[in-house]
Amino acid sequence: MGTIYLDHAATTPPLKKVSEAIKPYLSYEYGNPSSIYQMGRKARAAVEQARKDVAKLIGANPGEIVFTSGGTESDNLALIGTALSLREKGRHVITTAIEHHAVLESCRFLKRLGFEISLVGVDSSGIVDPDDIRKEIRKDTVIVSVMHANNEVGTIQPVAEIAKICRESEVCFHTDAVQTVGNINVDVRELGVDLLSISAHKFYGPKGIGALFIREGCSVERLIHGGEQERGLRAGTENVPGIVGLGVAAEAAAGELEERAEKIAALRDALVEGILSSITGSHLTGHETMRLPNNAHFCFEGVEGEAVCLHLDACGVCASTGSACSSEALEPSHVLLAMGFGRELAQGSVRFTLGRRNTEEEINYLIEILPPIIERLRAMSPGISYGSRACANGVCSKEIDR
């Protein structure tokens, strides 16, 4: 079976057609899109085709797509770019306690620049109440940012409702849709958003490339200064291979979105059912129905999520505790704390995020090996350095047999 990859919220394997499409642009198709001769024009055409494909995936106009280096830069450009552009109007920003660090740290930076930040909380399933946003909006509010779906617990927010409130108050609305674009249906007009962040490597594209949707008429200040690329909003020679890869991933997603999500959700449901029924003291976190089709996030009583993941790794299973960015910090997740989890239960969190290539066989294998891992860890006294001895301990002798 080989490695069982269940961490698609952290990153996804690039599609074969993505890798293939990129190749020429890493070798003989090396023209600069700004050059006027034929090789340059070919690169320009490839970039503009990708812009169309990305726009089509989210129901936007190509002219509303700005390519960036990924979800993080898109979030920075949306928050900081808008705040700087509208600083004469006011210095107040609203976001939520469960955002990705790319949004939270952008806000922290704005705070250092003199902006005031209001952090809205969530309920125990991770949902933001649109009324809580409405209550925070003031005359001097310049931007509201609420993520479309959370990267840890998978909760999908009532973004259309929140966007409507912002529109009525004439406040710019941004959503970090890095976890949803290419994975579930996302339409910028249906959602009614002004700004929306995209990252290619979260939907089978390459890393280091993303996009920001900027609705026509929104004013955003550039953060990267130099040439006039990307309508002056993002200077620097375009990442042509990355942009081509993003375009191909977007086109592929548009064609098989529903089929993918349906198949993945069925597997996810089997995984949730299998784990909850075989492990006592296990809790499914997040919302039951308003959640990403591929997300299964649990808190296990009496274990460290980190230790569970190390043991799973020894059995060839890739899963994570919290998000990829915070798992090194050993701090309980800010998302779980905001949802009201105690520190101890929050430490026992494990996230499985499925993808288009996962199989029933893989899920059955996981359901078989996880209960004894949890049991063993609970039996150990605290303070033991777990390392990755699961296989030596015989926990996954099945793995060795295979």
Ligand SMILES: *Cc1c(COP(=O)(O)O)cnc(C)c1O
């Ligand atoms: C992964 C992720 C990001 C960061 O995207 P990068 O392309 O890795 O910079 C931002 N927001 C969310 C919700 C994410 O899951």
